[in-house]
Amino acid sequence: MNTILVAAAVQDGRLKRSTFEVMARAREVAAETGSEVVAAVLHPTARDLAPDLMRHGAVRVYVVEDPVFDRHVNVPVIDALERVVKAALPRLVVAPSTEAFKDVMGALAVRLGAGALPDVSEFGVDGDSVVAVRPVMAAKMLARVSSREPLVLVSVRSGSYEASASPVEGEIVPVDFSCDAGTLRQTLREVLSSGDGEVDLSEARVVVAAGRGIRDEAGRDLVLELADATGAAIGASRAVVETGLFPATAQIGQTGKVVAPDLYFAVGISGAIQHVAGMVNSRVIVAINKDPDAPIFDYATYGIVGDAFKVLPPLIEALRDAGKT
Ligand SMILES: Cc1cc2nc3c(=O)[nH]c(=O)nc-3n(C[C@H](O)[C@H](O)[C@H](O)COP(=O)(O)OP(=O)(O)OC[C@H]3O[C@@H](n4cnc5c(N)ncnc54)[C@H](O)[C@@H]3O)c2cc1C
Incomplete structure (x- = not known):
């Protein structure tokens, strides 16, 4: 059975709505292709977020817990997602097209030797290809893109699909990971937020x-x-x-x-x-x-x-x- 891995987007300790939109479409593609949907979540307390992913159809949730995931720093995220992919062996990795995922997607694709279809508004599987539609030229045109690589990463624009729950009895799979933040060449020193308390x-x-x-x-x-x-x-x-x-x-x-x-x-x-x-x-x-x-x-x-x-x-x-x- 093929596996579709959804990489969850977390903000302020909560799963972003766009994660559930991607989960809903991943379930449809899984039903069409006889695949299963699993999820990955990287957060200091990732385990707490797993039940919500199971409510949206993840039969396994790979949890990677480390304090470094409190804020986005790309190297540990790439390392952790690489580990999850090697454990889950998916055909397709799908994630909301957040700034954080855009930051790691290219490097992760190179690391894994995967195809990459970024910032799409539709995705699916057609035969041995992953197919997608990507708005281009300020959304004046839509490009049909596809990849036949055995592993393909896809990032999906927020609002492309309707989120809906579909609870399953899922399993939590802890992934071994540790990061010595002192060895990172990049540190996030401060987040300047313009709108405390405002709606995102x-x-x-x-x-x-x-x-x-x-x-x-x-x-x-x-x-x-x-x-x-x-x-x-x-x-x-x-x-x-x-x-x-x-x-x-x-x-x-x-x-x-x-x-x-x-x-x-x-x-x-x-x-x-x-x-x-x-x-x-x-x-x-x-x-x-x-x-x-x-x-x-x-x-x-x-x-x-x-x-x-x-x-x-x-x-x-x-x-x-x-x-x-
Ligand atoms: C490379 C490039 C990138 C760009 N990126 C962006 C971008 O990301 N986002 C963006 O928004 N623009 C972008 N622009 C600018 C874009 O082309 C427009 O200039 C801009 O969107 C116009 O903004 P506006 O509609 O507020 O102003 P205007 O075009 O000036 O329109 C104002 C409107 O208000 C109406 N109006 C006036 N008074 C009233 C009133 N009292 N009540 C009701 N209606 C009234 C007018 O009828 C008019 O339709 C970009 C341009 C370039 C060249």
């Missing part, structure tokens, strides 16, 4: 994104209120980031973050292709723009043509009222 943009179910149309601090306050009313993470176009109203970490698009929430509000955003590249996979897109010909309406599920300064106050009030009931 790349994992958010709802995103409120502001564009140049919000104009000034008063517009920004309305956007923050809308985000508060909907429990949303806050995003921004590059044009509005450049005005200084929002931090660069909020930028969504080709040169910013890629998000795929259930609900995306685009407020005063024209819909330039470089912005759309970062949000086009959102499930429901609500665009608010005073220009009826703005390209963002080509992507919107719901469009509100109007001045954001007039549209937002009653919308926020209605959402707050709805939240109370």
Whole structure:
């Protein structure tokens, strides 16, 4: 039987939602190919995370526990994943396309002599090939890619699949690993976080994104209120980031973050292709723009043509009222 290994993504001691999205697709591929789904988790207390992976269909969870995994440092991650792969002998290793996995994927593929299909939005197995679809050129085009290597690594964009549980009686497999942090040539000295307590943009179910149309601090306050009313993470176009109203970490698009929430509000955003590249996979897109010909309406599920300064106050009030009931 072939094995599909899902490398879990962990943030702040919790499995990221994108891990469960990848697990859901891995189960489908496993059913189509008569394979089994196993998972790997690297964390100082990885064992605690195993039950959640079993709830999503992992028949074995390879746990690698070491304090070094508290923060991402690539060399121990590559070493540990190499060990897991050698123990699990998978046909396919799949992981959410996080910054951390992107950081190790190339080196891991070289180390294992594996094929690599990075940042895909679909994947599967066709005969003796692993096949995938990868958005390219700011998501204007989709490339069909495949690999016939006996081992293939795939990283999957967040939001590409719907997470769903499928509990199994799994087994925990501890993997021997130790790392002398003193011998590492790389240390992570500090993580500068711009948004303590804010909703994480790349994992958010709802995103409120502001564009140049919000104009000034008063517009920004309305956007923050809308985000508060909907429990949303806050995003921004590059044009509005450049005005200084929002931090660069909020930028969504080709040169910013890629998000795929259930609900995306685009407020005063024209819909330039470089912005759309970062949000086009959102499930429901609500665009608010005073220009009826703005390209963002080509992507919107719901469009509100109007001045954001007039549209937002009653919308926020209605959402707050709805939240109370
Ligand atoms: C190499 C490269 C990479 C790039 N990467 C990115 C990227 O990652 N992310 C990104 O966002 N951009 C990126 N850009 C920039 C991109 O091309 C656009 O310039 C940018 O997305 C425009 O931002 P915007 O929609 O906020 O502003 P604008 O294009 O100026 O649009 C503002 C919109 O607000 C509307 N508006 C104005 N007033 C109101 C109002 N009162 N109420 C409602 N609507 C109103 C207008 O009708 C207009 O549609 C990149 C560009 C290049 C060349």
